[in-house]
Amino acid sequence: MASSSSRSYKDKDAGVVLSFNGQWVSWSHTVAASLAFLSALVIGSALHYHKIVQNEWYGYPQEWFPSVSATIGDRYPERSIFMLFIAITSGPRFALVGLWYLLTAKPGQTLPKLIGWSGIIRTLTCGGWTYITSTDDHDWHDILMISYIVFTIPWTTGCIALSPPNAKAVKYRKYIAGAFFGTLVPLVYFFIQHKVHRVAGAYTIYAFFEWALIVLDVSFDAVTALDFDSLEITIRDVKGASKGVNHSSVPTAVLEKEKEQATGGVYSAGFRFGEFLDIAADVYHGFVFWSILTSLGVVIWYFPLWHMGISGYEALVMTTISPFLLAIRPLRSFIVSNQRITHLLSLAGLLAYLVKDPVYRLFTVGFGVSMGCLSWAATWYSDSVQPTRLEARILAWTIGLLMSSVAKFAWYTNNPIWPIMHAENGGWNATGLFLAILAALRFTRRGPHQGGNTTEKKSGSSVLSAIGIGGLFFGLHSLLSDTSTMILWVWDGYPIRGPVSNVHGWYTIAAMTAGILIGVLRPGFATSWTAYGLGCIGAAYLTLYEQWRGYYGGLTLAAYLMAIAVPMIGNAAKKSPAATFGLGFLIYNFLVLFHVWVVAYAFVPGGPLVREHTDWIMITMMLALGIGLFDLISQQAKNNNSSKKKVGVIRPVNTHHRKYHFGVLGVLNLLFLSANFLRFPTNDYKPYHAKDRLFTAGIWTIHFSLDNDMWSSEYRMRDLIKEMEVDVIGLLESDLQRVIMGNRDTTQFLAEDLGMYVDYGPGPNKHTWGAALLSKFPIVNSTHHLLPSPVGELAPAIHATLDVYGTLVDVFVFHSGQEEDPEDRRLQSEYLSKLMGSTNRPSVLLSYLVTEPLKGNYNTYVSDVSGMHDVDKTDWDRWCEYILFKGLRRTGYARVSRSTITDTELQVAKFVVPNSEEDSKFAWGVPEDVRDRRVEEHEVPEGWRFPRMFRGEGVRGHRYHVFDEPRYYNF
Structure with a gap:
């Protein structure tokens, strides 16, 4: 065994000039890295303590211990x-890798x-x-x-998987990584x-x-000292650890099993780049299917919007039933x-997106959807005789849905490849x-396992299976194609008491991931009535409750839907594809229309x-x-009972593909968290x-965020909102969280890009066309109202209280019935009038009154x-949009095309918000003729003017x- 101290000598046989034990690389890395952070902490605390514990909200004594970034950040000499x-540290670090x-x-x-490359x-x-x-540079x-x-994730898990047979090192790595x-x-x-x-x-x-x-982090790399003591630097392996020789008292088989459990078996069967490409292509192809399917509703929805009723183009929702052709x-x-x-x-x-005419674009998307549904049904059917390949295809399809949700989160609920x-x-x-x-070329490079004329196995009822498939497809699409959908179901305004889309969206992804793992690794539980009962409870909680309680129900339902997908699609694939998937998509279409009609009942x-x-x-x-x-x-x-063989649940013999699918799941979760961090x-x-x-x-x-084209x-x-310098804005016809509208949320992009607080308003399960509020000022409190609508569509309203320059101002956003x-x-007018009269604070109504x-x-x-008061009662040309106010000094009004x-x-x-008691009394008690007196633009201060x-x-x-120009008022 080599000495742990350095030694220099001339060895003609071995050619050794300088030799020292490899563990010194680990110790030098540990010492240098520790000194870097500890020296900064000690010196920073000694010289700039109050400054490095100060953050954007609080300082000492509320905050009394500095963060890493504050400690190592900007101050000399630390x-x-x-x-x-x-x-x-960099030298030992590269040497360690x-x-x-x-x-x-x-x-x-x-x-x-x-x-090794991940370590570099x-x-x-x-x-x-x-x-x-x-x-x-904050971004970099x-x-x-x-x-x-x-x-760090592949480095830590990979180091555990590759650990030499050293029980102590394996144990430390597991504990530290966990x-x-x-x-x-x-x-x-x-x-x-x-x-x-x-x-x-x-x-x-x-x-x-x-x-x-x-x-x-430093401790994990320090564990290498237990393995590197078998190396001498020239470099020579003096213990044979690199050959897999076990020098510990624990049997090698036990250590290998322990390492496999610690890494989830992801690394157990080796890595082949070709197989990785296959799985990556399959998942991306699944993502493409979901991207095309989820875009169909959006391009259909364009037409009833402009026709203000049924247009006839809605019939293209039936393009999904193309599997009937089989x-x-x-x-x-x-x-x-x-x-x-x-x-x-199907592509x-x-x-x-290259088709400019909306009608032809719709038909192009419809054709793509029909080919996609037909293709996937045929693929599942042809691969049903090979459980391993069928499981891989279904996993690609379900993980493709998850990838679609990740992409939509990164693009603020739009899919970047939608038409x-x-x-x-x-x-x-x-x-x-x-x-x-x-x-697609990679996905289809292998031939089918069975031809189209093979007789289906008469295993159960195709109709019952199709009903299950219809419910499954609808649940996946309507609730899980966007991470913010279920969050907005349980949203109830300010102060925030539940999940928020751009902070907690990953919880939905985590639940979907957990569901996929359960469906693959524990199919017996996924297909049990117990799991179904939990799914039903989750659905009930999501429907009946708000805030975190409702969202927890949604997460339970999300996990169940993803878990049951693999066995349920596998069961359907063994039967007639025309019956199970054709009828299944027909039932899915019925639920999609049902999903729209609950809010579009008036049309x-x-x-x-x-x-x-x-x-x-x-x-x-x-x-x-x-x-x-x-x-x-x-x-x-x-x-x-007949053959002791379960064919309803897929049980592939070869599960080698799973490590790649699980790896893709891990990567997608990391990508989501990265986008989550950037969107924080x-x-x-x-x-x-x-x-x-x-304030403007x-x-x-x-x-519904679709333009004329x-x-x-x-x-x-x-x-336009930015250039008009709007501080507070009400958005109407803003609820897009339905299948037919793409499960989108425009307010997320606008709020984050413009730097505004946002209240989405009544959620998608409140059956309105939507009312939202965005504000540069903190929203102290907000309540949502559904105004009386015994015959027509529901009228949503938001009553929010804003902190405007230290003064509480009430803002009402309202959309009247047709x-x-x-x-x-x-x-509705009587209800809203009483609601506005219930507050004695300065107020503004942003509305659509008809x-x-x-x-x-x-x-x-x-x-x-x-x-x-009306913002301008001489404006005779209005029919829908109105701005009313009280207790404020109105200084200008404009209409922008x-x-x-x-x-x-x-x-x-x-x-202008009154800044004194005298100004406030004046704002409330000013005579009408004075309040409505118009002046020229040059008579008002520069800051009061509209952009030229x-x-x-x-x-x-x-x-x-x-x-043709803004109007200005002064009193």
Whole structure:
């Protein structure tokens, strides 16, 4: 055994000039890294204690322990000393990675190379985030830190999997790695408590967990000292550890099993790049299917919007029932034998973005959907005789849904390859199409296992199985195609008492991931009535409760839907594909229409029968799943009794593909968390004219964020709102969380990009067309109202209280019922008038009233009961949008043309908040003739004026219109 001390001598036989034990590399790395952080902590605390414990909300004594970033960040001399030791650490760090590779590399194995490269990249990114602080460049600091954490996962799990047979080292690595990843949970929790909820002292607790991560990270690499003592640096293996010789008292088989359990078996069967490409292509192809399917509703929805009723194009929702064609045996034989053709034809749904005419674009997407549904049904059917391959196909399809949700989160609930996207609004259509072609070619490179004329196994009822498939497909699409859908179901306003889309969306992804793992690894539980009962309870909680209780129910349901997908689709694939998947998609279509009619009851025949019955939808979905489960369990029992063989649940012999699928799941979760980190709220909400105590309020009916040419309109809306310097805006027709609307949420993008707080308003399970509020000012409290609507559509309203320059101001956002129901509109006007009159605070109404100025219900809204005044009662041209106010100094009013964004203009008004008791009394008691006195633009201060860029012809089709210029008031 080599001595642990350095020695220099001349050995002609071995050629050794300098030799020292390999564990010194580990110790030098540990010492240098520890000195870097500890020296910064000690020196920073001694010289700048109060400064490094100070954060954006609190300082000493509420916060009394500094975070890592504050300690190593910006101040001299601790930053310089830290960087000096980090530079010293880099040498041992690279040497440690190199020695580990040499120790673990075996002929013909790829895994040691991959882990070695991950160690190198991890080292480089470590230098990146430590040398580039958040003050130097916040974005690059975050990117490099996220990358470091991402590459830490394969490094730690790979080191455990490749550990030499040393029981002590394996045990330490397991414990330290578990503690490291376990610490991330409270770390994120206390960061949210600090950043979002502004809890005093939360950042100090967060700092302790952050320092714990540093200690655990350094400790994990320090364990290599237990393995490197078998190496002498020239380099020579003096113990034979690199050959797999076991020097411990624990049997090698036991250690290998322990390592496999610690890494989930992901690394147990080696790594083949070709197989990895197969799985990656399969999952991406599944993602493409879900992208095309989820886009169909959006492009269909465009037409009833502009026809204000049924247009006829809704019939294209039936393009999904194309698997019925597989009932024709010659055609089925051709499709099954030529799957590459139909899978490639399905990509027409991605190519549709090049079709400018909305009608032809819809038909192109419809064709892509029909080919996609037909292709996947044929693929599942043809692979049903080979359980391993069938499981791999189903996993690709389900993980493709998860990938679609990840992509939508990163693109603020739009899918970057949808046909409503293009380069101008953030689309990646060309890139997505190119990758889709490669994926489809790879996906179909292997021939089918059975031809199209093979007789199906008569195992159970195809009809019962189809009912289950219909319920499954609808549940996956309606609830899990976007991570914010279930969160908005349980949203109930401010103060925040439940999950938030851009903070807690990963919980949905985690539940979906857990469901996939349960379905694959514990199919017996996934197909049990116990699991079904839990799914039913989750559905009930999601439907009946708000806040966290409702969301926990949603997570339970999400896990169940993903868990049952693999066995249920596997069961259906063994029967007639025309019956199970054709009828299944037909039932899915029925549920999709049901899903729309509960809110669109005023525009469809028979709509009042299902008015506001989302609970009926959930019951129908769960009953359908139960019927499919009954067929599946019946087949299990029947086959157990006859041949002791369960054919209802897929039990592949070869599960080698799972490690790649699980690896893809891990990567997708990491990508989501990375996007989650980048989207984390910054709380940088600054009004445009704070010095003037002025705020600009606006109302805009955004027509579900589809412009006149069928493009997603968020970017164009963002530009106009920003350039008009709007501080508070009400958005109407804003609830897009339905299958037919793509399960989208425009408010997320607008709020985060413009730096605004957001109240989504009544959620999608409240059966309205939506009302949302965005504000540069903190929303102190908000309540949601559904106004009386005995005949027509529900009228949503938000009553929010804002902290505007230290003064509480109430803002009401309201959408009245349609013109055809006068009694509804009368009752709604009375309700809202009383609601506005219930507050004695300064108030603004941002609304869609469906009334003429000075006539009818107008005099209920503008009345002594409400106390509200019209922003400009001489504006005779209004019919829908109105701004009312009280207790504020109105200084300006303008109407801005919409261009082709929507069908309604943007109306804005400027108000000054009284800053003294005298001003406040004046604002409340000013005579009408004084309040409505108009003045010229030059008579008001510069900060009160509207942007000049929209005068005359304006820009991008936006200009001041009706008056051709803004109106100004002074009193």
